[in-house]
Amino acid sequence: MKNIILYGAPAAGKGTMCELLIEKLGYKHISTGELFRSLDDSTEFNRSIHEKIAKGILIDDETTATLVKNRLNELGNGPVVLDGFPRTLSQAKLLDEFFENYIVIILEVSEEVALRRTLGRVNCPKCGRIYNIYTDMKPKQDNICDDCKCELKGRTDDNEESFKVRFNTYLANVESVLDYYRRKNSLHIIPSLESKEEVFANIKKILDSQE
Ligand SMILES: [Zn+2]
Numbered sequence: 001m002k003n004i005i006l007y008g009a010p011a012a013g014k015g016t017m018c019e020l021l022i023e024k025l026g027y028k029h030i031s032t033g034e035l036f037r038s039l040d041d042s043t044e045f046n047r048s049i050h051e052k053i054a055k056g057i058l059i060d061d062e063t064t065a066t067l068v069k070n071r072l073n074e075l076g077n078g079p080v081v082l083d084g085f086p087r088t089l090s091q092a093k094l095l096d097e098f099f100e101n102y103i104v105i106i107l108e109v110s111e112e113v114a115l116r117r118t119l120g121r122v123n124c125p126k127c128g129r130i131y132n133i134y135t136d137m138k139p140k141q142d143n144i145c146d147d148c149k150c151e152l153k154g155r156t157d158d159n160e161e162s163f164k165v166r167f168n169t170y171l172a173n174v175e176s177v178l179d180y181y182r183r184k185n186s187l188h189i190i191p192s193l194e195s196k197e198e199v200f201a202n203i204k205k206i207l208d209s210q211e
Pocket residue numbers: 124125126127128129145146147148149150
């Protein structure tokens with residue numbers, strides 16, 4: 001199976017699709033957000049990244065690419081889905097130095113729908129399961145986790161203002177990134193529908209057509 005670069009606006013459903021790719025097709029997952037959070041303090045390199053994050057300094061493209069490369073080596077063989085990287089054209093070019101045999105899948109979503117989903121997103125503080133009160137990922141019982149019966153909480157960065165900032169950052173980069181992959185013939189655009197099963201079926205179809 002091909003490696004996947006999953007690209008899309010905030011709340012396009014990348015996290016949910018990654019979960020399904022892992023669960024149903026055995027993909028390994030690299031998310032840059034999670035990579036930054038999970039870094040240990042064992043090397044000078046890692047410590048310097050921790051320091052920058054603590055000071056709110058943006059991590060540069062070269063450093064992020066190195067982290068992704070290191071994690072790829074740790075994961076070994078098997079198909080990988082990349083989530084949150086690359087975000088920019090320069091990151092896309094860096095990635096091509098060490099990542100191959102991939103397709104790029106864009107989950108396309110309008111700003112209105114993305115905003116509504118963002119504001120509807122809640123998760124379980126105990127097991128981390130993500131729900132959305134505006135989609136088919138609603139909990140069975142209002143505001144209660146299906147699995148642990150805990151009360152659900154909203155993500156702290158999910159307000160309208162921070163959504164706008166993240167969405168505009170996405171818009172500022174999307175065309176150059178898409179052009180780059182379009183020219184390489186590796187781009188697949190699919191609509192991010194309300195039903196996660198339908199979206200996943202579309203991803204599966206693309207993967208099957210690559211065999
Ligand atoms: Zn739970």
